Amino acid sequence: MAIADSLATTMSDKTKTEAVAFVAGSTGYVGQAVVAELRRQGVTTIAHIRPGSSRLERLGPAMQNIGASVDTTEWNTAALTKTFQRLGVTHVFCLIGTTRKQASKEGIEGDIYERIDFGLTSMLVEAAADQASPPRFVYLSSIGAKTNASSNYLKARGKAEAKLAAAGLSYIIARPSFITGSDRDELRPAERIGAAVADGALSLAGLLGGGKLKRKYQSTSAGELAKRLVDYGLGSDSGAFEGSDLARA
Numbered sequence: 001m002a003i004a005d006s007l008a009t010t011m012s013d014k015t016k017t018e019a020v021a022f023v024a025g026s027t028g029y030v031g032q033a034v035v036a037e038l039r040r041q042g043v044t045t046i047a048h049i050r051p052g053s054s055r056l057e058r059l060g061p062a063m064q065n066i067g068a069s070v071d072t073t074e075w076n077t078a079a080l081t082k083t084f085q086r087l088g089v090t091h092v093f094c095l096i097g098t099t100r101k102q103a104s105k106e107g108i109e110g111d112i113y114e115r116i117d118f119g120l121t122s123m124l125v126e127a128a129a130d131q132a133s134p135p136r137f138v139y140l141s142s143i144g145a146k147t148n149a150s151s152n153y154l155k156a157r158g159k160a161e162a163k164l165a166a167a168g169l170s171y172i173i174a175r176p177s178f179i180t181g182s183d184r185d186e187l188r189p190a191e192r193i194g195a196a197v198a199d200g201a202l203s204l205a206g207l208l209g210g211g212k213l214k215r216k217y218q219s220t221s222a223g224e225l226a227k228r229l230v231d232y233g234l235g236s237d238s239g240a241f242e243g244s245d246l247a248r249a
């Protein structure tokens with residue numbers, strides 16, 4: 001979908017005033033930026049932080065300071081269904097996912113992406129679809145997500161996308177390449193190096209006529225991506241966005 005098509009459906013001030021956004025993964029790099037962007041645009045925002053999150057104590061008050069409410073509903077479909085109903089949620093932002101390092105710290109075993117990236121997204125999709133007025137759903141996926149991907153990570157992301165697309169909700173799927181920036185509060189050297197190498201190679205490809213490749217795989221920062229996710233999320237188009245639709249110009 002071209003960016004111009006979506007921006008044609010810009011949200012009205014009424015949509016923003018009436019929206020109640022629930023941000024799952026609000027403590028993450030992208031989640032924090034999405035909460036800040038929603039509040040910057042004056043949207044009622046619920047920052048979901050899992051009970052027991054190591055970031056609850058530090059980030060909970062920070063979210064409240066910018067006018068977001070903090071919700072610590074446990075991760076199960078029934079509890080989330082009740083929370084969406086109680087809070088009148090109109091938009092769900094699903095920005096969660098684990099990494100091998102994080103899963104190992106938490107003692108999560110087996111296919112970690114199936115269990116967390118697909119499993120938790122599934123709960124949110126089911127809770128949303130169960131509402132009398134189902135909320136619009138914004139799913140942060142990844143470039144390369146496919147149900148038949150050879151990597152467990154991309155397969156779980158593909159399955160989550162397929163589940164969302166079949167749920168009958170109004171939705172947006174975002175498939176960014178690397179999300180990186182000096183403002184990330186966690187050191188991820190491999191990601192930064194990967195993004196720098198990819199952007200360098202893509203610039204070269206761009207010079208050699210590979211503009212399409214460059215637009216598809218260009219990295220983005222959390223701030224840029226958050227702005228796009230909020231703008232598309234509060235709009236009315238459904239579908240998937242990737243590449244330069246999600247990256248800095």
Ligand SMILES: NC(=O)c1ccc[n+]([C@@H]2O[C@H](COP(=O)([O-])OP(=O)(O)OC[C@H]3O[C@@H](n4cnc5c(N)ncnc54)[C@H](OP(=O)(O)O)[C@@H]3O)[C@@H](O)[C@H]2O)c1
Pocket residue numbers: 024025026027028029030031050053054055075095096097098099102106116120140141142143176177178179180191
């Ligand atoms: N970074 C990239 O380059 C990139 C590129 C494309 C797609 N993506 C996708 O985008 C997602 C968000 O990216 P990000 O950089 O913002 O990730 P992040 O900073 O690692 O944040 C991940 C979020 O997921 C939550 N989470 C992790 N494990 C969980 C668990 N077991 N149960 C419940 N919640 C859990 C974290 O909560 P706690 O704070 O409580 O741990 C945090 O809010 C990623 O998961 C990734 O799959 C990332």
